[in-house]
Amino acid sequence: MGAGDTMVVAKPAASAKGTRERILDIALDLFIEKGFDKTSLREIAERLGFSKAALYYHFASKDDILLALHYRLHDSLKGALGSVHRDPSVASWAALLDGLIDQMLANRRLFVLHERNRAAFEHLHAEGHEAEHEDFEEDFRQMLADESVPLRDRVRMACSFGAVMGGLFLGGDLFGRAPSDALGPLLRDAVGDLLKGASGA
Amino acid sequence: MGAGDTMVVAKPAASAKGTRERILDIALDLFIEKGFDKTSLREIAERLGFSKAALYYHFASKDDILLALHYRLHDSLKGALGSVHRDPSVASWAALLDGLIDQMLANRRLFVLHERNRAAFEHLHAEGHEAEHEDFEEDFRQMLADESVPLRDRVRMACSFGAVMGGLFLGGDLFGRAPSDALGPLLRDAVGDLLKGASGA
DNA sequence: GTCTATATTTCGATAGAC
DNA sequence: GTCTATCGAAATATAGAC
Numbered sequence: 001m002g003a004g005d006t007m008v009v010a011k012p013a014a015s016a017k018g019t020r021e022r023i024l025d026i027a028l029d030l031f032i033e034k035g036f037d038k039t040s041l042r043e044i045a046e047r048l049g050f051s052k053a054a055l056y057y058h059f060a061s062k063d064d065i066l067l068a069l070h071y072r073l074h075d076s077l078k079g080a081l082g083s084v085h086r087d088p089s090v091a092s093w094a095a096l097l098d099g100l101i102d103q104m105l106a107n108r109r110l111f112v113l114h115e116r117n118r119a120a121f122e123h124l125h126a127e128g129h130e131a132e133h134e135d136f137e138e139d140f141r142q143m144l145a146d147e148s149v150p151l152r153d154r155v156r157m158a159c160s161f162g163a164v165m166g167g168l169f170l171g172g173d174l175f176g177r178a179p180s181d182a183l184g185p186l187l188r189d190a191v192g193d194l195l196k197g198a199s200g201a
Numbered sequence: 202m203g204a205g206d207t208m209v210v211a212k213p214a215a216s217a218k219g220t221r222e223r224i225l226d227i228a229l230d231l232f233i234e235k236g237f238d239k240t241s242l243r244e245i246a247e248r249l250g251f252s253k254a255a256l257y258y259h260f261a262s263k264d265d266i267l268l269a270l271h272y273r274l275h276d277s278l279k280g281a282l283g284s285v286h287r288d289p290s291v292a293s294w295a296a297l298l299d300g301l302i303d304q305m306l307a308n309r310r311l312f313v314l315h316e317r318n319r320a321a322f323e324h325l326h327a328e329g330h331e332a333e334h335e336d337f338e339e340d341f342r343q344m345l346a347d348e349s350v351p352l353r354d355r356v357r358m359a360c361s362f363g364a365v366m367g368g369l370f371l372g373g374d375l376f377g378r379a380p381s382d383a384l385g386p387l388l389r390d391a392v393g394d395l396l397k398g399a400s401g402a
Numbered sequence: 403g404t405c406t407a408t409a410t411t412t413c414g415a416t417a418g419a420c
Numbered sequence: 421g422t423c424t425a426t427c428g429a430a431a432t433a434t435a436g437a438c
Binding site for chain 1 (some may be wrong): 235
Binding site for chain 4 (some may be wrong): 241242243253254257261262263
């Protein structure tokens with residue numbers, strides 16, 4: 001192989017990550033910082049160093065950018081949660097949360113994005129941006145809606161989810177300096193205490 | 202007093218609540234349903250039955266409407282939380298949450314609004330819409346940032362807050378049909394378990 | 403207090419050259 | 421793949437009559 005090769009591996013400079021991914025990284029920053037709606041494509045392009053129109057080579061629309069970020073989130077969950085049984089029991093819920101905590105710690109910013117732009121994400125869903133949404137929260141809601149589970153348990157389940165969100169994101173990255181190895185066990189402890197108090201446990 | 206009086210009390214019809222408050226009620230509905238940014242003044246006016254321009258008699262701007270809703274939230278908390286000590290201890294935190302749960306149960310929709318439009322609310326703050334923000338979450342953050350409290354306890358505190366949010370709002374009003382008298386004790390139980398597990402308790 | 407215009411701005415998106 | 425230039429739509433906000 002010569003030096004002037006077109007091999008995909010080990011590109012020299014900034015585009016090692018692919019322009020598309022770089023756009024998503026910048027968009028993630030801005031959508032968190034200013035919110036999806038208050039972020040213009042002009043700003044994204046500006047921060048990337050090229051023009052607004054160039055974005056449309058990589059994405060069909062602004063919504064499409066958010067959708068791609070939605071998939072990042074979705075994919076990070078699919079792996080961790082895909083194999084877990086979705087029956088509405090406290091035990092499955094505990095397993096679900098266990099995998100969830102790992103993903104949240106590994107991809108905090110994606111979850112912050114989702115938390116800070118709930119309206120925008122749901123608008124995406126409503127707007128007919130078809131595809132497999134399978135918004136994980138929708139699964140959760142279904143489990144929580146099952147009235148064959150005592151209300152007390154369902155409240156505990158919802159609380160435990162909120163507890164993880166709160167512990168990680170309350171108003172931003174409060175414990176951002178705390179390493180994941182410290183935070184993880186503390187969160188698991190808290191969830192454990194909560195679910196232990198469920199009537200069916 | 203004659204029948205054609207201009208007395209403020211007991212107006213006959215819809216405006217018994219005051220046009221300003223009616224606007225806020227409709228805006229609250231729409232901001233929850235579609236999000237602040239995706240809701241136009243035209244829509245608000247339409248649902249109210251009068252024209253867009255009329256809104257500007259009651260509010261200086263769209264942001265001003267959101268700000269007024271922020272004050273509703275703020276006021277509902279000021280009463281319940283104003284007298285609580287803000288020292289960063291698990292005990293004060295418990296007292297804080299206790300008052301908070303009452304307010305959240307009484308004004309769920311205001312909290313849902315806040316949860317679903319975080320970016321918009323913080324934009325309000327950033328935009329120089331001065332006034333006393335004193336966003337309650339800011340107080341919370343300060344207490345949680347105090348490093349004289351063990352990390353374990355602070356995580357528990359954050360979790361307990363999240364637990365309440367989660368228990369009430371996970372994806373909307375899942376337990377909306379559950380009466381507040383049933384939900385309140387369940388939430389207090391959960392919070393109790395969480396804070397009981399703090400090292401300093 | 404509410405109306406009918408209309409001004410103004412910003413943004414998402416497209417066209418077409420290079 | 422990226423650019424310049426521009427279109428068209430929508431929304432906030434204002435002016436001024438009633």
